Amino acid sequence: PVSLTLNFGPATPDLLRVLLPPTYKAPENCTATNSILCKTLATSTGGQTFLHITQPNQGDAFKGNVAIPVVIKSPEVQPASQAWMLEGFKTVTSVGGGRSQEQVGWAQYPTGLLLTPARNAVVQYGAVLQATTIFMASFDVVSRSGKLPGSLKLLAPSSRYRLLCDSRFLAFASSSNNTLECTEEPLKLNLKGGKTFPVGGNTVLLGIKLPSSPPQVQQGQFFKILLLDSSDTVLDSDMQLPSLPMAPAQLRTEQPTLAWSSSKANSQSTTTVCLRLMRSLPVGTDSSSVAAVLFVMPQGFRHMITSAQDVQDTEGSFPRAPDSPVQYDDSGADGSPLDGGADLRRVRIARDASKRVSTGKYCWSFQVTVPAQMPRENVWRLALCSAATCSTARDASVAAAFVIRGFALDEAAASLGEEGIAAGAFRQHHLSILAAGTTLLLPLVLHTLVPPLLGA
Numbered sequence: 001p002v003s004l005t006l007n008f009g010p011a012t013p014d015l016l017r018v019l020l021p022p023t024y025k026a027p028e029n030c031t032a033t034n035s036i037l038c039k040t041l042a043t044s045t046g047g048q049t050f051l052h053i054t055q056p057n058q059g060d061a062f063k064g065n066v067a068i069p070v071v072i073k074s075p076e077v078q079p080a081s082q083a084w085m086l087e088g089f090k091t092v093t094s095v096g097g098g099r100s101q102e103q104v105g106w107a108q109y110p111t112g113l114l115l116t117p118a119r120n121a122v123v124q125y126g127a128v129l130q131a132t133t134i135f136m137a138s139f140d141v142v143s144r145s146g147k148l149p150g151s152l153k154l155l156a157p158s159s160r161y162r163l164l165c166d167s168r169f170l171a172f173a174s175s176s177n178n179t180l181e182c183t184e185e186p187l188k189l190n191l192k193g194g195k196t197f198p199v200g201g202n203t204v205l206l207g208i209k210l211p212s213s214p215p216q217v218q219q220g221q222f223f224k225i226l227l228l229d230s231s232d233t234v235l236d237s238d239m240q241l242p243s244l245p246m247a248p249a250q251l252r253t254e255q256p257t258l259a260w261s262s263s264k265a266n267s268q269s270t271t272t273v274c275l276r277l278m279r280s281l282p283v284g285t286d287s288s289s290v291a292a293v294l295f296v297m298p299q300g301f302r303h304m305i306t307s308a309q310d311v312q313d314t315e316g317s318f319p320r321a322p323d324s325p326v327q328y329d330d331s332g333a334d335g336s337p338l339d340g341g342a343d344l345r346r347v348r349i350a351r352d353a354s355k356r357v358s359t360g361k362y363c364w365s366f367q368v369t370v371p372a373q374m375p376r377e378n379v380w381r382l383a384l385c386s387a388a389t390c391s392t393a394r395d396a397s398v399a400a401a402f403v404i405r406g407f408a409l410d411e412a413a414a415s416l417g418e419e420g421i422a423a424g425a426f427r428q429h430h431l432s433i434l435a436a437g438t439t440l441l442l443p444l445v446l447h448t449l450v451p452p453l454l455g456a
Contacts, residue, residue, distance in 0.1 A: 082112025
């Protein structure tokens with residue numbers, strides 16, 4: 001609800017009429033408390049919504065300082081005009097017994113409410129045509145008047161994108177001790193056992209079926225995230241998370257997989273990442289080709305590579321560049337072959353662009369050290385780059401990047417012959433600064449309307 005805090009001064013209206021800003025809406029019954037009655041009875045010529053507010057006992061007047069909570073539906077983006085308008089009317093009886101309403105005051109709140117999106121909301125997926133892959137949603141949870149969200153609702157930009165409760169992908173990546181329950185159309189996630197999402201950063205994984213052709217218009221294609229309490233009231237939301245540009249049509253892949261030899265804390269583990277190409281990669285280094293493969297491990301992991309031979313092709317023969325085929329950071333060296341400073345979580349394989357890369361499965365294996373404690377965002381990333389200089393999965397040259405669910409401490413090892421953990425594509429876009437949406441809990445107060453309600 002939104003609380004209208006009003007000072008009526010000498011005026012004693014028995015009817016309040018509130019004109020909401022453009023694109024704001026309200027349910028027909030906008031009452032939020034038993035102490036007042038609120039109805040949506042009309043709209044202005046410009047399509048704006050009017051609220052009619054009275055006391056439960058007909059004819060009772062509003063007096064003094066009053067806080068009036070009402071239920072509204074906030075828009076998805078901030079409107080150009082944010083002003084709230086209010087008029088106060090008093091019922092008068094003429095000499096002949098007729099009754100009419102006489103304006104006894106007015107007020108305006110020009111600054112309105114600032115709509116703020118959910119904090120640090122990000123969607124990540126591999127924008128590969130026709131792929132069924134992982135969709136990753138990250139967001140921060142904050143307590144709203146002591147309430148925490150128990151559900152997450154996700155909406156796709158259009159029917160061409162389908163969000164899936166695919167058991168191969170579904171995971172609460174930021175907490176291996178909790179299990180997600182999932183329903184589709186619209187997709188909704190709950191924590192098993194009626195738990196709420198914890199305060200702080202949260203990351204969930206699910207499936208997405210991507211279109212067979214790029215959208216004709218990329219602009220305006222948004223995913224929507226809504227965090228709901230136990231009564232399905234929206235506590236937080238971001239309604240403008242942009243869909244990602246699709247990778248070049250010639251790039252067709254299946255989901256990468258991850259296998260490991262040990263998941264013990266502080267242990268050495270041989271990890272293997274596999275990727276299947278559904279179409280061959282032609283000779284050349286144009287912007288639609290793949291010039292390098294980049295691996296990025298979760299926080300706390302460190303590779304143990306000391307030479308190019310430590311990264312083995314365990315399946316397939318990916319053509320490596322003749323000069324510096326494997327680039328990685330060395331803790332004992334000055335500088336970094338990968339931009340951004342030394343980071344032992346990154347390994348890059350440069351492709352020999354003079355050779356065609358055939359369809360089929362390609363696997364790369366190297367040793368890592370497992371951290372003492374798994375990070376909150378426990379995901380691995382594999383990026384396919386059109387430039388051999390890419391250093392992050394968000395690099396401008398990344399054509400498609402894949403996010404792979406990491407393994408938990410002491411999780412049973414997946415051998416090289418097993419499927420491992422399925423993954424999905426990743427490419428990151430940060431949230432828009434404008435968003436809200438649906439019937440939204442706005443824990444804000446419209447303080448003294450300026451000017452205050454004036455006596456006639």
